[in-house]
Amino acid sequence: MKLDVQTLAGKKSGSVDLDDGVFGNEPRKDILHRMVQYQLAKRRSGTHQVQERGDVSKTTKRIGNQKGGGTARHGNGSVSQFRGGAKAHGPRSRDHSFDLPKKVRAMALKHALSAKVASSELIIIDDAVLKAPKTADLRKSLEALGVTNGLVVGGATLDENFAKAARNIPNLDVLPSQGANVYDILKRHKLVLTKQAVQDLEARLK
Template sequence: MELEVKTLEGAAAGSITVSDEIFGLEPRTDLIHRVVRWQLAKRQAGTHKALQRSEISGTTKKFVRQKGTGGARHGNKKAPQFRGGGKAHGPVVRSHAHDLPKKIRALGLRHALSAKVKSEGLIIVDEAKATEAKTKALSARLDKLGFSNALVIDGSEIDGNFRLAARNIPAFDVLPIEGINVFDILRREKLILTKAAVSALEERFK
């Protein structure tokens, strides 16, 4: 598959041949959905906690006589039905993570990249660099190209000035190739890959 290469100024910078096995698949939403669920479940903190009745501080002395009150026969103020009592079946600290085969995760990433190509949301640039770490200057360049909501994936090392200039731009993320993931690809309208990122992806899926 042949894709055009542009500069961050919008000028043409030739073309690049990419693998159909990475960028030319027919997107499968079920695979992409599985990977996104796995990602979101894995990053949940799982620190929610409610006190059970065994963890409440209080006496277990019988506080009302057994018969003659016309009410239920209670013997513990820590029971869930009382104010200040323990929570019945409340949340406990746990991990929400679940297993997903490595092959499915890799396949989900390839389908997410192919989905961006199919929706015309993928842009290849020659490089992502800035001469100075100025957010205003970079934002003006991006506005000319219509990149108001985008994810930039560069090679293993990101240009320092570009990273600093981009970090205060809303809805604009910059990641190295090691950090590429399905959820971040889908949450942004445009995916911008540098030529270094494309080479690294093809090497990774070889």
């Protein structure tokens, strides 16, 4: 599969051959869904917790008389009916993550890349480098490429000027090639890869 390569100014700068095994798969929604759920579950802190009966320190003395009080026969004051009492069956601290086979995770990334190719939402640029960290210049370059909501994936290291210029642009994410993941790819409308990013991803997923 061959795609055109553009410069940041939106001009054609040759072409690149994409590996069909990485960019030419038939996207499977079930695999993509499993991977997104895996990523979102893994990032949850799981620190939610409330006080239950064993966490509340209150007197265990009977609140009133067993009979003759005209109310229910209440015992311990740490139950959820009383002010300062515990919550029944509340959330506890736990790990929300679950396991997903490494092969399935690799397959999901291939299908995410393939989905962008199939929907014509993949743009290849020669390099993501700016002479100065100016947001206005980068905004003009992205407009020339037709990117208003996108993810830019560079090489192993990002150009510092490019990364700084991208900070103040809404709906734009910038990641190194090793940080490319399914959730961030699917979250944005356009995927912009440098030629180095293409090589890195193909080497990672072959």
